[in-house]
Amino acid sequence: MDYDVAFPGLIVTRLLLAFAPLPDSLIHDHQLSTPLTSYPRLLEGLYLFRHGVDPYSGGLFRHSPLLLSLFSTALPLNRFTAALIWTASDAAAAWALVHTWRARQQVKGKTSRDSLIAAVYLLNPYILLPSLALSTSSFENTALLLSVMFAVQAQTSLSLLLLAIGTHLALTSWLYLPPLALLCLTTPVSYLASPRPLPFSSNEITRKLGTLATEYSAYLLALAGAATIVAGGVGWLDKTWGAVFTLPDLSPNVGLWWYFFTEMFDHFRPFFLMVFSIHLAVYPIPLVVKFQHDLLYAVYILTGILATFKPYPSIADAGLFVSMSVLFPETYQYLRTPFPTFLIHLHSSLLLPLFHHLWLGSGTGNANFFYASTLVWGIGMGLGVGDAVWAGLLTGIKGRFKNDADEQEWEITQE
Amino acid sequence: MTTRVLYVLAIVFGLHLCCAAKTVEERFYEQLVLKPNHDGTVTSSFSFTTLIKDGRPRDPRTLGKEDESQHYTLFPLALGQILRDNAITELHLSLNAGKWDYLNWGYPEEDGVGTGAELWAWMAEGGPVTVDERWGNLRNALAGLFCASLGSLDEQRTTSPALTFQPEGDLPAFSSSHQLRHATLPSEHVCTENLTPFLKLLPCKSLSGIASLLNPHRLFDADWHGMGVHVRFLDHAGIEVRLSFQAVHNPVRYASDNRRDWSLRSLFDHTIEQSCPVASSSQIRVDLPRSTAAIITEPEPTARDDAVAVYDVRQLNGSLNVAMRWPDETSFEYPLGASSSPLAHMTVRRTLKGSDQYKGHLSVVITNHLMSELQTSYLETMPWLLQFYLHSLRVEHDGVSRDDLVSIVSYTPPVPHARPALLQTLLTLPPNSTLRLTMDVVKPFLRYTEHPPDAQRGWDLPPAVLMPLARDASAGGRVRRVYTPVLLVDLATPDFSMPYNVIIMSCTLIALIFGSVFNLLTRKFVAVSLRPPPPAQRVEHM
Numbered sequence: 040m041d042y043d044v045a046f047p048g049l050i051v052t053r054l055l056l057a058f059a060p061l062p063d064s065l066i067h068d069h070q071l072s073t074p075l076t077s078y079p080r081l082l083e084g085l086y087l088f089r090h091g092v093d094p095y096s097g098g099l100f101r102h103s104p105l106l107l108s109l110f111s112t113a114l115p116l117n118r119f120t121a122a123l124i125w126t127a128s129d130a131a132a133a134w135a136l137v138h139t140w141r142a143r144q145q146v147k148g149k150t151s152r153d154s155l156i157a158a159v160y161l162l163n164p165y166i167l168l169p170s171l172a173l174s175t176s177s178f179e180n181t182a183l184l185l186s187v188m189f190a191v192q193a194q195t196s197l198s199l200l201l202l203a204i205g206t207h208l209a210l211t212s213w214l215y216l217p218p219l220a221l222l223c224l225t226t227p228v229s230y231l232a233s234p235r236p237l238p239f240s241s242n243e244i245t246r247k248l249g250t251l252a253t254e255y256s257a258y259l260l261a262l263a264g265a266a267t268i269v270a271g272g273v274g275w276l277d278k279t280w281g282a283v284f285t286l287p288d289l290s291p292n293v294g295l296w297w298y299f300f301t302e303m304f305d306h307f308r309p310f311f312l313m314v315f316s317i318h319l320a321v322y323p324i325p326l327v328v329k330f331q332h333d334l335l336y337a338v339y340i341l342t343g344i345l346a347t348f349k350p351y352p353s354i355a356d357a358g359l360f361v362s363m364s365v366l367f368p369e370t371y372q373y374l375r376t377p378f379p380t381f382l383i384h385l386h387s388s389l390l391l392p393l394f395h396h397l398w399l400g401s402g403t404g405n406a407n408f409f410y411a412s413t414l415v416w417g418i419g420m421g422l423g424v425g426d427a428v429w430a431g432l433l434t435g436i437k438g439r440f441k442n443d444a445d446e447q448e449w450e451i452t453q454e
Numbered sequence: 455m456t457t458r459v460l461y462v463l464a465i466v467f468g469l470h471l472c473c474a475a476k477t478v479e480e481r482f483y484e485q486l487v488l489k490p491n492h493d494g495t496v497t498s499s500f501s502f503t504t505l506i507k508d509g510r511p512r513d514p515r516t517l518g519k520e521d522e523s524q525h526y527t528l529f530p531l532a533l534g535q536i537l538r539d540n541a542i543t544e545l546h547l548s549l550n551a552g553k554w555d556y557l558n559w560g561y562p563e564e565d566g567v568g569t570g571a572e573l574w575a576w577m578a579e580g581g582p583v584t585v586d587e588r589w590g591n592l593r594n595a596l597a598g599l600f601c602a603s604l605g606s607l608d609e610q611r612t613t614s615p616a617l618t619f620q621p622e623g624d625l626p627a628f629s630s631s632h633q634l635r636h637a638t639l640p641s642e643h644v645c646t647e648n649l650t651p652f653l654k655l656l657p658c659k660s661l662s663g664i665a666s667l668l669n670p671h672r673l674f675d676a677d678w679h680g681m682g683v684h685v686r687f688l689d690h691a692g693i694e695v696r697l698s699f700q701a702v703h704n705p706v707r708y709a710s711d712n713r714r715d716w717s718l719r720s721l722f723d724h725t726i727e728q729s730c731p732v733a734s735s736s737q738i739r740v741d742l743p744r745s746t747a748a749i750i751t752e753p754e755p756t757a758r759d760d761a762v763a764v765y766d767v768r769q770l771n772g773s774l775n776v777a778m779r780w781p782d783e784t785s786f787e788y789p790l791g792a793s794s795s796p797l798a799h800m801t802v803r804r805t806l807k808g809s810d811q812y813k814g815h816l817s818v819v820i821t822n823h824l825m826s827e828l829q830t831s832y833l834e835t836m837p838w839l840l841q842f843y844l845h846s847l848r849v850e851h852d853g854v855s856r857d858d859l860v861s862i863v864s865y866t867p868p869v870p871h872a873r874p875a876l877l878q879t880l881l882t883l884p885p886n887s888t889l890r891l892t893m894d895v896v897k898p899f900l901r902y903t904e905h906p907p908d909a910q911r912g913w914d915l916p917p918a919v920l921m922p923l924a925r926d927a928s929a930g931g932r933v934r935r936v937y938t939p940v941l942l943v944d945l946a947t948p949d950f951s952m953p954y955n956v957i958i959m960s961c962t963l964i965a966l967i968f969g970s971v972f973n974l975l976t977r978k979f980v981a982v983s984l985r986p987p988p989p990a991q992r993v994e995h996m
Contacts, residue, residue: 067813079843079894086845087867097867097875099841099896287870289899290812295960301948302902302956318964322971329975347967399811399946406948410956414963421967428974436979448985453977 042137045154049161050130057122057171065172070391072174073351074288075101075209075279078121081175085111095274101282102175103208104266104275125170125177132181133160135188140366142191143227143335152368159365164388165358176355179209183359187338190219191227198223199251203258207266210280211349213259217323218330218337220251230332231369231431232438237331283350284316291399291409293391294352295417298410319348329432336431339363343424347417354388357420370430373437380426383419387412479507480528481734482657484664484767489741490748490778491559494706494714494786495677496721499563500664500699502656504529509693513628514541514581514588528732530655533683533695536595540588543632543687544576544621549602549644550680552702553939560797561934564682564698568917568937570640573607576621580630589635600683601647607637611916613835613876617863618921618935623686623694638835638916640940644681646670652681655697663730664738664767667722668699676701712785717777725775729767736767738776751777796823799922800830800883804938806840806915811897811946816842818891818918818938822883829923831863832891834877838868838898839913840943842875846894851884859889870898881920902948909950915941 065071066078074080084100087093088107094100110116114124137153144150160166170177182205189198202219205212224247225237237244267273282288289301296315303311322344323337330337342363346356371377390412397404436451482504489497506529512521521538524531537545548566566572575592577585589612597604614634625632649670653660660668673679682698705716719725729736740750740763753774755763765776780786801821808814822828836842849860859882868875883889906913917937 069812079846082845083843087865090862090865092865092867094867096869097841098838098870098872099843099867289901291899295964297899298948298956299960300901301899302953304953305901305903318968321968325972325975344971348964400809402809402811406946407952410952414959417963417967421963421970424967425970425974428971432974432979436981448983449981450984451979451981453973454980 042149042153042157046133046137046157049133049157050126053129053161053167054122054126056167057126061171065168068172068392069291069395070293070354071169071172072176073292073353074290075282075351076169076175076179076353076355078173078175081106081110082116085116093271093274095270095272095278098278098287101279101288103279104270105207105262106175106178108269121173125173128177128181129161129166129170132166132177132184133157135181135184136160136362136366139184139188139191139227139335142188143229143366145228152365156365160362163358163362165354165361169353169355169358174353174355175208176353179205179212180355180359182208183212183215183342186215186219187222187335190222191335193223195223195251196254199255200258203255203262206259207262209349210283211319211345214319214323214345215338215341216252216255217248217327218334218341220248220255221327221331222334222338223251225334227335229335229367229369231336231367231434234332234435285312286350291395291406291413292351293354293357293413293416294349295347295413296350298406298413301406315348315350319345332435333431336367339367340424340428340431343420343427347420347424357416360420360423364427367431370427370434373430373433374426375429376422376426380419380422383415383422387416387419390415478509478525478527480526481505481507482528482730482732483735484730484733484737485735486664486667486738487563487741488738488776489560490714490716490743491702492743492789493555493558494788495559495702495704496716497559497562497700497702498721500668501563502665502697504657504695505692506694507692509687511543511578511626511687511693512538512541513626514578514583514630515628516581517541518582528657529693529695532599533655533685536592536599537685537693540577540583540592540595541581542575542577542588542592542685543625544623545573545592545683545685546575546622547571547573547596547600547604547684548680548682549600549642549648550678551644551674552676552678552680554678554937556798556936557796557801559678559702561936562700564684564700565935566682566937567678567680567700568638568640568919569940570638570914570916571602571604571607571642571644572636572638572916573604574619574634574636576625576632576634578626578628578630578632580628585633585635593637600651602644603639603642607639609873610871611637611639611835611837611874613637613866613874615833615835615876615878615919617878618831618833618919621686622684624689626687626689636835640914640916644679645674648681649673649699652683652697652699655683655695657732658730662726662728663733663736664726665730666726666728667718667724669722669724672703672722672724673699673701676703677707678702706786713780713783714786715777715779718775720777725773726767726770727773729770733768738765738767738774739763740765740776740778747782748778748780751779798936799824799828799934800920800936802918802920802936802938804918804941806895806941806943811944812899814840814895814897814943816840816891816893816895819888820881820883820891820920821888822886824885826885828883828885830881830883831921831923832860832877832879832881833919833921835874835916835919836868836877837874837913837915838870838872839900839945840915840941841868841896841898842877843894843896844877846892848892849881850890850892852887856889859884860891871901871904897943897945899946902950902953905945905947905950909945909947912942912944915943 080100081102084094088111137156140156182201186198186201286300289297291297326337326340343360346352346360394408394412398406398409484502487499526534549571550567550569554567579585593604593607613636615636616634619634619636656665660666679701684696687693703721706714742761750763756766757764803819805817806814807817849856861880863878866876917940920936921933
């Protein structure tokens with residue numbers, strides 16, 4: 040379908056869904072929003088803020104002070120405006136994804152894949168449901184996708200600013216800095232099939248990355264400064280960013296942290312918190328090194344890894360990984376296990392709400408039921424990420440074969 | 455010989471000097487108020503008051519130095535030491551069991567009738583030890599003194615609700631201001647092991663006087679029972695310690711013939727055999743019901759009028775067994791239907807709704823029985839085990855939303871694992887009608903080490919405290935505190951047998967994913983020829 044028709048059509052559909060009479064339980068759902076992104080907690084923070092109570096003096100509100108000032112002044116939050124704001128955010132993200140695709144194809148105008156890309160984002164249930172639940176993870180995804188779009192359009196400052204905003208909303212996003220900064224400096228065109236080293240000397244890279252990191256830090260500091268002014272102190276730091284390191288709220292989610300630290304012995308808690316936090320930082324550099332020929336692909340893999348391992352993930356993070364896969368059609372034929380991965384995701388998407396209800400709603404199941412389904416979810420995510428890495432690398436190997444006959448004769452494997 | 459005489463003389467002289475330096479006048483008063491209720495129960499309120507004339511609370515700034523020596527004859531030394539060591543100005547401790555029924559029993563003699571333990575103290579600031587440290591020392595010392603788990607009244611339960619818990623006495627004019635600390639432990643249960651140390655604080659123990667009625671077998675069998683320790687400072691009198699015990703007995707339950715007649719012997723299984731010699735006054739007051747034909751039999755009261763009969767225990771000849779009979783009644787009929795003149799200004803019902811273990815709904819229904827508008831304060835000191843969504847607070851009156859009837863005076867949000875919430879509000883109750891407050895609540899998820907041994911039972915939540923701002927004429931114009939029953943919240947539990955399994959399984963999954971990604975990123979790709987049969991296997995490095 041033509042993009043000019045399809046895109047507005049999708050947004051209208053999305054808006055109609057937002058205004059549909061949805062069950063109230065959606066906004067309380069643990070899979071769709073986490074303590075850091077939950078809508079009722081945002082409302083509570085706004086209420087306290089308006090009534091002169093420091094929202095960061097308690098443990099319920101963990102959103103950024105900038106959201107607080109935005110929604111208490113410029114955009115008053117109610118059911119009607121919320122539907123509009125969240126739809127607009129999703130639309131912006133889909134638009135960014137389409138423009139990222141165009142930049143990658145070096146196309147100025149429309150492409151035949153535009154409508155598909157917008158649809159994959161706007162109709163992805165992993166994106167749609169958290170957004171209908173008014174989870175602020177929608178804003179985090181939008182900030183990241185816009186940052187990626189500006190990066191592939193070589194608008195470095197805007198890209199870094201958007202990444203800083205994304206980082207401000209969810210601290211773990213700072214891990215995107217190495218691939219995104221390098222993406223600003225290199226071409227967005229797919230080099231997956233013909234790997235090549237970075238077209239800079241290592242001195243150049245260090246110097247350029249240093250400049251970009253400084254710029255990014257300046258944006259981040261400016262946002263933090265603004266937040267401190269809004270919050271009237273630095274109390275917000277501990278409650279928002281600090282929560283990522285100390286996991287004070289053990290509400291269940293699809294991730295691997297919550298049950299681990301519910302069951303953790305008290306004297307080992309700090310050690311494992313440190314291990315889990317450092318584990319996240321292990322990935323960006325190797326990914327950048329291995330995918331130095333196509334840094335957008337490194338960003339893509341990183342979304343999958345963070346969606347699996349971050350402290351407070353929701354299915355919106357997984358949705359970002361799934362939707363971004365639409366940018367890399369050249370890798371599809373090399374995926375080893377797309378169908379099993381799909382089935383595991385389907386399986387866990389049914390298990391998660393079911394066992395959540397059995398444990399916390401009807402009280403007929405126990406916590407292990409839900410924990411087991413988060414493990415299944417973790418396996419599904421791990422399988423998807425591993426497969427994406429494999430396919431991305433294999434594209435480069437297979438690209439060297441001249442024709443199909445060659446391909447029949449050779450089996451690619453790892454030493 | 456002479457040396458020995460001199461020695462004795464020196465001791466006597468020294469003792470004399472010491473006592474002359476510090477003559478403390480102490481007074482002891484005891485009283486028992488017996489009140490038959492219209493539902494057939496009898497409320498008995500014991501109070502034992504010791505007064506140190508012209509005593510003054512310790513200034514916290516002198517805490518580092520040696521305290522002036524204290525000599526007590528009637529005043530309980532164990533309690534006095536705790537008060538001096540922590541420079542407590544005013545202290546209230548209550549340990550209760552049961553639900554106080556305001557509608558049938560009226561207001562209690564002692565306000566603190568919340569289920570479980572409640573401790574609150576006013577302390578002056580300043581000095582080398584902070585208020586919070588002294589509060590910690592105080593609750594630990596009292597826990598030891600009364601054999602109660604007051605040590606658990608830690609910072610996770612401590613608030614400072616100064617609006618509702620105003621000092622009952624005076625605050626001495628130290629240069630620094632006073633601070634309130636308040637904590638409740640609704641799951642604490644009062645029993646014999648608390649009563650024994652309580653009785654030890656009395657000058658006559660339970661050997662004589664009114665205290666000889668304090669028979670644990672009967673007291674802890676009562677429908678409602680609770681003990682209290684109240685210390686206050688009165689500017690023109692001194693330091694007063696009031697030990698109180700309240701019980702609501704149900705004589706109908708004890709009687710074989712279903713009658714509500716009672717006597718001291720039937721209620722306590724004891725009579726008063728002798729008076730306490732050191733008591734300056736020792737009285738039993740019996741409230742005489744007006745509406746029913748009740749008579750008090752043997753012995754004649756010392757004084758009586760239409761409403762009350764007074765017995766002076768000090769003028770005791772032989773044993774005293776106050777008794778009340780309803781001669782015209784063959785069996786007691788429980789009064790059904792609402793009483794024509796309610797004994798309380800209002801009734802409160804607080805419930806936690808919703809079956810989910812992660813969210814719920816708090817509902818407070820307050821009925822004003824007065825024909826005039828009533829202002830009341832409403833206080834929640836909620837541990838972080840239940841967290842309010844204050845933005846969802848709705849007030850409904852006669853089916854109409856009336857958010858203007860509630861005004862939030864102060865709110866301190868809870869901090870998980872650290873601090874309870876404190877919500878102080880003012881409500882306006884329209885005349886003779888019912889007000890409904892509803893609020894969404896969040897039930898948090900606890901670490902597995904934070905759950906009590908019987909985790910599935912749930913957690914007791916402290917009562918809300920309301921304070922109708924209408925003056926109660928019967929209580930000398932004092933403002934009453936009204937406690938709601940406690941709540942039980944069912945929190946989600948993890949599987950307690952799982953720590954090792956979870957560590958193993960989660961770590962395995964993480965290692966698996968990390969390992970596969972690491973493998974792919976680091977290991978070398980090779981192309982292996984599939985053409986059969988190669989003379990020698992050819993491997994091309996990519």
